[in-house]
Amino acid sequence: FLSFAIMLLVILPFLPNINYKLNNIPIFEKIWFSPQIGNLDIINPYHLWLVVVLISGINLLSYVCRKKFGSSKGLYLSGFLGGIMSSTVTNHILTDKSTSETINNQNNLAVGNFLAFIGSLVHACFFMVALNVELFIKILPVVLLMIFSTIVFILFIKGRPNQKLLKNIDISLQDKPDIFLIPAIKFALLITIIKIISGLALIYWGGQGFLLASIVSSLAGIDAIIINISEMAKKTITLNYSILVILIINVVNLFGKWIYSYWKGSKTFSRLNFYLLVLVSLVSFIWYFTTI
Numbered sequence: 001f002l003s004f005a006i007m008l009l010v011i012l013p014f015l016p017n018i019n020y021k022l023n024n025i026p027i028f029e030k031i032w033f034s035p036q037i038g039n040l041d042i043i044n045p046y047h048l049w050l051v052v053v054l055i056s057g058i059n060l061l062s063y064v065c066r067k068k069f070g071s072s073k074g075l076y077l078s079g080f081l082g083g084i085m086s087s088t089v090t091n092h093i094l095t096d097k098s099t100s101e102t103i104n105n106q107n108n109l110a111v112g113n114f115l116a117f118i119g120s121l122v123h124a125c126f127f128m129v130a131l132n133v134e135l136f137i138k139i140l141p142v143v144l145l146m147i148f149s150t151i152v153f154i155l156f157i158k159g160r161p162n163q164k165l166l167k168n169i170d171i172s173l174q175d176k177p178d179i180f181l182i183p184a185i186k187f188a189l190l191i192t193i194i195k196i197i198s199g200l201a202l203i204y205w206g207g208q209g210f211l212l213a214s215i216v217s218s219l220a221g222i223d224a225i226i227i228n229i230s231e232m233a234k235k236t237i238t239l240n241y242s243i244l245v246i247l248i249i250n251v252v253n254l255f256g257k258w259i260y261s262y263w264k265g266s267k268t269f270s271r272l273n274f275y276l277l278v279l280v281s282l283v284s285f286i287w288y289f290t291t292i
Contacts, residue, residue, distance in 0.1 A: 004060055007053050017046035040199045043192055044231070047131065051227055052188050054126055059085055079112030083119025088221050090116040091257045091273075098261070098269035110272035111154050113261075117254070117276065118147050124226045131230035139243050142287045149283050153276065191224045198228055202236060210237065211245055218249035219256045225249050240292050247284040254280055 019041045065081055082090035094109045094116070101109060121143055128136035194217050201209035214225050226246060233242035254277045261270040 004053075004056050007049070007056060012046070012049050012053055015045040015049050017044065019044045040196070040203070041231075041236075042196060042199075047231060048188050048191065050130060051127070051191060052185060054130055055187055058123060058126060075108060075112040076115050079115040080119045083116030084123045085119075086221070087116045087120035087123075088253075088257065090119075092260060092264075095261045095265035095269065098266040099264070101266070103268050106266050106268040107157055107160070107272065110269050111157055113257075113269075113273060114150050114154050114276055117280075118150055120222070121147060124223060127223065127227050128230050131227065132233050135230055135233045135239060135242055138239060139246065141291070142243075142247065142284060145283050145287055146280055149279055150276065153279060157272070187224065191227050194224050195228050195231075198225075198232075199236075207237070207241060211248065214245050214249050215252050218253045222246075222249050222253045243292065244288060247288055251277070251281050251284060 020043050022040045022042050024042075065077075079090060079094070082093070091113055094113045098106045098109050125136060125140075125143060128139070194213075198210050198213045198217075201213040205212075214229070217225050226249075229237070229242050229245055233239050237245075254273075258270065258273045258277050261273045265273075
């Protein structure tokens with residue numbers, strides 16, 4: 001808690017809110033770059049540390065909630081909180097557990113995984129609110145549609161007979177809040193790398209190159225790409241294209257999770273995750289192509 005307060009109140013206010021370009025970094029000052037590459041935005045110390053603070057704060061809040069409510073409140077709360085911290089890791093844990101459970105319990109594990117997906121959407125919204133409010137406002141309707149349709153699907157599954165709630169499923173991702181700073185800093189470095197790669201792809205190959213770089217990165221997780229897009233929207237890429245890329249990488253990330261569940265999980269668990277993939281894909285792209 002003390003380290004988080006220092007990060008938020010002592011360090012963040014004094015960092016410069018300036019976009020440093022590649023040719024502003026001392027190590028690259030004497031290296032010749034074309035004007036486009038040399039003017040590529042690399043890092044904004046204030047925004048980057050703000051991301052570190054956000055990640056640490058979200059993880060700390062999830063930690064406090066897990067300590068307060070614990071696994072005694074059931075799989076669903078654990079799934080949602082796990083999704084806020086890392087929906088990919090949560091998906092892997094639930095997938096591995098699905099092979100040793102009954103079909104009814106596999107359905108409940110899938111529901112926990114769907115709630116982890118909702119948690120990941122909430123997590124992504126935190127970043128968009130902090131970095132690009134206009135992007136958040138414009139994408140909010142489809143985010144709400146995805147959440148609503150997922151909840152309806154959950155209620156459909158829970159409405160089937162003999163769906164007994166699983167309890168005492170431990171999917172906690174961290175044991176101590178003090179270690180959140182290290183992964184947050186590593187994540188900030190990952191954002192910087194993705195920013196450089198996607199920026200170069202945009203320069204050399206245009207929007208298609210940027211999209212391809214984002215898709216490849218999204219297989220590991222979408223948070224870093226969403227942060228990158230939030231900073232680039234209305235500056236180097238249009239707002240509408242930003243939304244399209246976010247929707248695509250979200251579906252690709254779900255596809256990657258389904259592949260893992262198909263490979264390592266039970267048939268029932270994998271099938272339900274495939275249905276979620278189809279549902280989110282339909283909702284996302286029908287909304288985009290009929291609204292934007």
